[in-house]
Amino acid sequence: MNRLAYIGFAIIAVIVVTAVFAPLFASWDAATVPDTALRLAPPSGTHWFGTDVLGYDVFSRVVYGARISLQVGVTVTIISAIFGMIIGAVAGFYGGFIDKFLSGYLFNVFLAFPGLLLAIALVAFLGAGLGKMILALCIIGWVGYARVMRGQVLKVREFDFVQAARALGASNLRILFIHILPNAIQPLIVQASLGMAGAVLSEASLSFLGLGIPPPTPSWGTMIEDARTTYTIAPHTLLFPGLAIALTVLAFNFIGDGLREYLDPKQRRR
Amino acid sequence: MKYKVINILRQFGLLVLVVWTVVSLVTLLIELVPGDPAVAILGENATPEQIDSFRLKHGLDKPAFFFTYSRDPELYRGIREFEQQPKEKERRNEQWFVSNAVEDLLVDLRVREFRWHGTDNRYMNYWTGVLHGDLGNSFKTDTPVLNLILERYPNTIKLALAAMFIAILIAIPLGVLAGTRKGSLVDNFSSFFALLGISLPTFVIGPFLVYLFAVKIQIFSATGSLYPEDIVLPAVTLGAALSAILTRMVRSSVIEELGEDYVRTARAKGLSERTVIYKHVLKNGLIPVVTILGLQLGVLLAGSIITEKIFAWPGLGLLLLDEGIAKRDYRLVQGCVLAISVTYIFANALTDWIYRRLDPRIRLS
Numbered sequence: 351m352n353r354l355a356y357i358g359f360a361i362i363a364v365i366v367v368t369a370v371f372a373p374l375f376a377s378w379d380a381a382t383v384p385d386t387a388l389r390l391a392p393p394s395g396t397h398w399f400g401t402d403v404l405g406y407d408v409f410s411r412v413v414y415g416a417r418i419s420l421q422v423g424v425t426v427t428i429i430s431a432i433f434g435m436i437i438g439a440v441a442g443f444y445g446g447f448i449d450k451f452l453s454g455y456l457f458n459v460f461l462a463f464p465g466l467l468l469a470i471a472l473v474a475f476l477g478a479g480l481g482k483m484i485l486a487l488c489i490i491g492w493v494g495y496a497r498v499m500r501g502q503v504l505k506v507r508e509f510d511f512v513q514a515a516r517a518l519g520a521s522n523l524r525i526l527f528i529h530i531l532p533n534a535i536q537p538l539i540v541q542a543s544l545g546m547a548g549a550v551l552s553e554a555s556l557s558f559l560g561l562g563i564p565p566p567t568p569s570w571g572t573m574i575e576d577a578r579t580t581y582t583i584a585p586h587t588l589l590f591p592g593l594a595i596a597l598t599v600l601a602f603n604f605i606g607d608g609l610r611e612y613l614d615p616k617q618r619r620r
Numbered sequence: 621m622k623y624k625v626i627n628i629l630r631q632f633g634l635l636v637l638v639v640w641t642v643v644s645l646v647t648l649l650i651e652l653v654p655g656d657p658a659v660a661i662l663g664e665n666a667t668p669e670q671i672d673s674f675r676l677k678h679g680l681d682k683p684a685f686f687f688t689y690s691r692d693p694e695l696y697r698g699i700r701e702f703e704q705q706p707k708e709k710e711r712r713n714e715q716w717f718v719s720n721a722v723e724d725l726l727v728d729l730r731v732r733e734f735r736w737h738g739t740d741n742r743y744m745n746y747w748t749g750v751l752h753g754d755l756g757n758s759f760k761t762d763t764p765v766l767n768l769i770l771e772r773y774p775n776t777i778k779l780a781l782a783a784m785f786i787a788i789l790i791a792i793p794l795g796v797l798a799g800t801r802k803g804s805l806v807d808n809f810s811s812f813f814a815l816l817g818i819s820l821p822t823f824v825i826g827p828f829l830v831y832l833f834a835v836k837i838q839i840f841s842a843t844g845s846l847y848p849e850d851i852v853l854p855a856v857t858l859g860a861a862l863s864a865i866l867t868r869m870v871r872s873s874v875i876e877e878l879g880e881d882y883v884r885t886a887r888a889k890g891l892s893e894r895t896v897i898y899k900h901v902l903k904n905g906l907i908p909v910v911t912i913l914g915l916q917l918g919v920l921l922a923g924s925i926i927t928e929k930i931f932a933w934p935g936l937g938l939l940l941l942d943e944g945i946a947k948r949d950y951r952l953v954q955g956c957v958l959a960i961s962v963t964y965i966f967a968n969a970l971t972d973w974i975y976r977r978l979d980p981r982i983r984l985s
Binding site: 463 | 645818823831921930960
């Protein structure tokens with residue numbers, strides 16, 4: 351694997367540790383109880399990343415924001431990957447009319463909404479909240495996995511060992527889960543790490559648009575939205591949450607690219 | 621020939637089917653609003669008369685769809701009260717969680733009723749409106765939604781095209797440089813630039829550019845669209861991610877094409893490297909890039925929602941956010957979502973068509 355992928359893993363490890371052990375690094379009170387006497391204070395010994403317009407400690411909010419980002423990222427990726435894999439596998443394995451309906455029609459309908467728009471629309475009508483946001487992101491996310499899975503299954507099911515398994519009398523489900531799935535899963539791992547980057551970015555985008563988790567729960571997107579009125583006089587309010595998002599997304603992209611190169615020998619030679 | 625016609629018809633049929641589903645989904649989106657949309661818009665303090673006249677005016681008094689399979693609230697309450705004595709209910713809640721849920725479901729099924737409403741429903745009415753070019757009236761201002769959208773639409777298209785132009789301007793020279801000097805400093809820089817462009821969200825790039833070019837060096841204004849040059853910052857912000865993706869595409873395309881036989885021929889007959897690259901390699905290498913460009917036009921349309929918010933750019937996205945979602949004007953939200961997704965679908969279909977025309981190999985396969 352290339353060097354950048356290792357850097358990616360290292361960054362993610364740091365972020366995961368920060369999120370899991372958030373109380374060790376920062377205090378929940380500083381992140382959610384505003385200190386009105388200390389608004390827009392620049393970074394200092396007591397407030398490492400300064401304070402924002404309401405007097406929240408930016409460092410504490412960035413640390414606790416990692417929890418929300420990872421929580422949404424992991425949940426959305428797992429749910430949409432499982433759902434997408436099942437649908438994609440069914441489409442690729444059974445073919446015929448089922449495939450025509452799923453990949454010809456259903457995939458196209460979900461791909462017909464540009465990226466975030468469907469999520470924005472869903473949250474706008476359903477109302478804001480963590481669960482609803484995760485639901486909306488899963489609804490737009492599963493198609494990517496389904497397409498990759500379908501392509502893989504179409505390829506793998508023609509291999510000799512699948513014919514052999516069938517000749518031995520294995521059932522469809524057994525062939526699908528025991529023989530095809532393990533051989534089809536590699537590109538999905540790449541897709542999942544890129545999907546994590548996408549989910550983290552989408553969460554931040556929705557929060558930025560005011561459609562995410564309601565305040566005062568800290569989220570990086572909300573922090574940037576709050577900083578929009580103040581960053582000209584206090585750039586640190588924008589800089590640190592912005593860096594956090596960029597680093598997280600960059601790290602997942604590094605991992606995804608590295609894995610793709612590692613798993614695809616054709617690209618590795620280049 | 622016959623095969624060709626069938627193929628075109630099939631593609632067109634699929635397009636119609638997808639548009640139909642998308643419009644239907646958008647139509648039914650309003651049913652997702654928890655509670656009564658009329659109450660959500662008019663507020664808790666509205667009198668029953670106000671609510672009724674609002675419903676009548678916007679057709680919300682009609683049933684939502686051709687049929688309903690909903691429960692009768694009176695009957696439901698009656699059955700629950702009759703079947704569950706308070707004391708017994710408490711015990712069940714504690715101990716028999718699953719059986720409680722099953723029982724709830726059974727009661728629910730018993731009070732549900734299938735009812736046919738006929739064609740005078742909200743779904744049909746919205747569709748009739750769409751086909752007549754009427755997207756309904758805004759819940760808040762009572763102006764036709766179509767007019768509001770048409771007023772803002774050109775601004776969004778202008779922004780998306782400007783972003784695309786900027787992305788091409790950056791990506792093609794950078795991608796060619798990186799591709800022809802593989803492994804060099806330029807190549808590494810372009811890879812880094814590309815990853816940065818993909819990873820930095822627009823709402824980080826945008827304010828950063830404003831800070832740099834509107835606050836520190838005051839050459840552009842921070843927001844608005846008063847002067848022609850005001851489009852530069854939003855366009856760069858929106859185009860950053862695309863330029864990153866395009867740079868990567870152009871690079872790998874150029875590397876791939878450089879290995880082809882015709883390049884050796886061109887070089888062998890003594891053409892300058894410049895001519896080889898720009899006349900031969902780039903021409904062939906741009907085919908996949910064109911596809912990405914077309915597909916990204918739609919992504920730009922959706923991405924412009926965020927960019928428009930950052931720069932207060934008066935496009936469709938700002939209309940959707942500030943007038944639609946913020947003011948709970950659901951009719952307007954429906955219209956905006958519809959306009960953006962239909963544009964997206966047609967942009968993609970057009971790209972597909974151009975792609976097929978450009979490359980005969982795809983047309984035949």
